[in-house]
Amino acid sequence: MQATVSKEGGKAVITLTGRFDFNTHRDFRAAYEPLVADPALREVTVDFAGVDYLDSSALGMLLMLRDKVTGAGKEVGLGNVRGAVKQVLDIANFGKLFRIS
Numbered sequence: 001m002q003a004t005v006s007k008e009g010g011k012a013v014i015t016l017t018g019r020f021d022f023n024t025h026r027d028f029r030a031a032y033e034p035l036v037a038d039p040a041l042r043e044v045t046v047d048f049a050g051v052d053y054l055d056s057s058a059l060g061m062l063l064m065l066r067d068k069v070t071g072a073g074k075e076v077g078l079g080n081v082r083g084a085v086k087q088v089l090d091i092a093n094f095g096k097l098f099r100i101s
Helices: 022-037 056-071 083-091
Strands: 002-008 011-020 043-054 075-079
Touching: 002 022, 011 022, 022 043, 022 056, 043 056, 043 083, 056 075
Parallel strands: 011 043, 043 075
Antiparallel strands: 002 011
């Protein structure tokens, strides 16, 4: 998986491509930690357009992201969720924890 971060107008987008699994936890954390500390940001969105697979460890990483981002007084959302990724998030009831589009 690759994680690319873009910022614009108080919003940050982490664009993921590839498999989102345990092997990517360091890259994912390295992508979001600077965003949590950035006082200019109000919202963080994870873009799943390029993700075709995620496992249970990815769900845990998303929960950790949510805790850190909301703890810093920011909003978090998941975008471009589709296919198998959407099914996994739906089964895990992540719609109750995240704004999903």
